[in-house]
Amino acid sequence: MTEEQMLAGCLRNDAASQDALYSRFSPRMLGVCYRFAKNREDAEDMLQEGFIKVFCQIQQFRNEGALEGWIRRIVVHTCINVLKKNKKFSDSVDIVQASGISVREENIPSIMQAKEVVECIRLLPLGYKTVLNLYAIEGYSHKEIGNMLDIEESTSRSQYTRAKAMLEDVLIKKRILLKPKDKAVTVKIAMANN
Amino acid sequence: MENNPDMVSFEDFIQQQSDDFRMYPSKRVWHSVYNNLHPGRKWPSISMCIVLLTTLFLVGYLNTRDTHGKITQYQLTKNYAASYSKLADNASLILLNESYLSILNLNSTTDNLVSQNKIGTASIYLANLTFTKDKSNIAVWTTNSNNNTNIVNDKNLSAISGKSTLTYSSHSLNSTISSLTAPVSKTALNDETSSSLDKPAKASNQVTFAIINSEKNITEKEGNLHEQDELSPLINKRLSNENNITLFAMPAEAIAKNSISETALTKITISTGATSQVNNTSINQGEKSWIENYALYNKPVAKKWKGRVETQLYITPSVVYRQLLDNAADKNRGLNSISSSASNTDVNNRVKQSPSLGVEMGFNWVYQLPKGVKMKGGFQINYTRFTIHAFDNHHPTATALSMNSSTNNLLYEVFRATPYSNSVGLDAVNLHNQTVQLSIPMGLDVKLAGNDNMEWYVGTTLQPTYVLTGKSYLLSSDGRNYVKENSMLNRFNMNAGFETYLSFKKDGYTLQVGPQLRTQLFSTNSKIFTIEERLQGYGLKIGISKKL
Structure with missing residues (x-):
């Protein structure tokens, strides 16, 4: 089923077309949710809410960009809305003193393949993780992030700086990144089983 | 996105890794989305069970008239x-x-x-x-x-x-x-x-x-x-x-x-x-x-129903055993290394486990057919539980679960962090795979012998089952860890029960006592998880019935 056929079917509320669209995009979107969520259950709840919005608002898609990008934006906003409902989240994005947090090496995932980076991102504190996800992966500006999370732009910048430093530290400890002192070079270590 | 020349490579690297990351949601998510979009089709399974039960009673009624x-x-x-x-x-x-x-x-x-x-x-x-x-x-x-x-x-x-x-x-x-x-x-x-x-x-x-x-x-x-x-x-x-x-x-x-x-x-x-x-x-x-x-x-x-229909209340304490079957053990369908090497031995020998207590209780309507045959149907609550002996390391360790691809015959892995280890760890801990189920048992009892006061029956039931809630600890691909993954529980399952019992009549009531074997026909977890778990319960059924 082509993307156009899926879209046309979803506009008719056709269950088969909705199933096809869900099957095509849900694995990647669950990956997005998983980066924001505390655990898989929460991620699936976010995904569920996001796809309900997608199907309910499908008529608003103008074919002006990629369908996946449109779905992804809805899913990301859904994740943020879910997180904002959680009091812990609003506390965590405001804390500046979180810079003292470090990740112990034994807490870092020991089995690494293509998804190890995501697991390392998820080890970050909630506020750090959210800003890093939005800035480095989803491509939002700090200003946009500030509006989305109801925080100052400067707070977003500082959160990201600390999140990046912490993530680098984790990745270096796991030898996924090598960072010589004289210049920043990112090298992915080939995995032993690849 | 704002550019930071020093970290472009870092962000590209993170973004690339994250974009490649995919996870496969459980069926529950799609069912919830579907039910939300099509509320009119929300309870097809329950409706089918009710129709089936009604049909069974109707057939019995017409055949005996x-x-x-x-x-x-x-x-x-x-x-x-x-x-x-x-x-x-x-x-x-x-x-x-x-x-x-x-x-x-x-x-x-x-x-x-x-x-x-x-x-x-x-x-x-x-x-x-x-x-x-x-x-x-x-x-x-x-x-x-x-x-x-x-x-x-x-x-x-x-x-x-x-x-x-x-x-x-x-x-x-x-x-x-x-x-x-x-x-x-x-x-x-x-x-x-x-x-x-x-x-x-x-x-x-x-x-x-x-x-x-x-x-x-x-x-x-x-x-x-x-x-x-x-x-x-x-x-x-x-x-x-x-x-x-x-x-x-x-x-x-x-x-x-x-x-x-x-x-x-x-x-x-x-x-x-x-x-x-x-x-x-x-x-x-x-x-x-x-x-x-x-x-x-x-x-x-x-006088058609008079003296032929009886209601039965029963409870069956049982001991629950489980049998594991590793579907990935004999198939190297895309996964290299870990799972295949760990699967050389029987998966039941790679885990430490022991049976635990479960219970079933419910009520039946029983309709007396000619020649000592009874047809029965009702509702039942099941509690199943099984004990896994593991270790708690108190910190998460990344591990992988083997999954069957829904689109082809290959395996893939999903990654989880878990503090529970199968073989070594800081503290010994017992993990319990358990479920609470609602089922609709339907079956037949056949009288083998008896007199006015005591009768001996054998019976069998088929039990469409819906899992209300539960916990599921899954064995990792390498057999070293357990991952708590409740979303993998199969919401719908089917059980079969076999029983034999003696019934005693006293003061208008009938007491039934006898052993029962209950076996789960499909895996506790979704079929996309490569290790199937089948449960068997051995119990003692105690029931009391009264004619309407």
């Missing part, structure tokens, strides 16, 4: 000739509806009752009986401990007509209350008024007979009887002009059970004149034919 009529007709034909001898032992008469009595007592010391060969007090009990033109009413004749023969005159018969004539008899009721031999009847008649005659009183200590036929003179005079609303000799006169009233009776209990082989079919003649008597005369061919027709076309319909 004709059989009852034939049996009744045959037994009536066969046994009526032997029935007359019992009539002489009956001392009194009660006419009533099916379950309760409204009693009128007429003392032999009054002019209302004339007895022949009277030894003790004779009583006539006339219920709030209405003889209808289609002869479909049920009346009951009862005996008490006296060996009296009752004869009814016209005043007594007037009580049949209804409240107005019952009021007429109230004086004699008050004066003769002590003569009643049935204790229950005495209570009912203490506050004698016209309305009290309609009070129900159980005929628990009396032998009851259902009157299955009456002659035309009662039926056709129904209108005349009801027309009387005052004390008037006219009633007597009218009734006095009628001929004898004849009733045919047989034990009501025997009819209810459809087993009248040991009973007597009795003919009672009540005269409207002073010389009324009870006759032990034989039944002529016309009467016999009418009885047979009545039994064939009326009686089985009225």
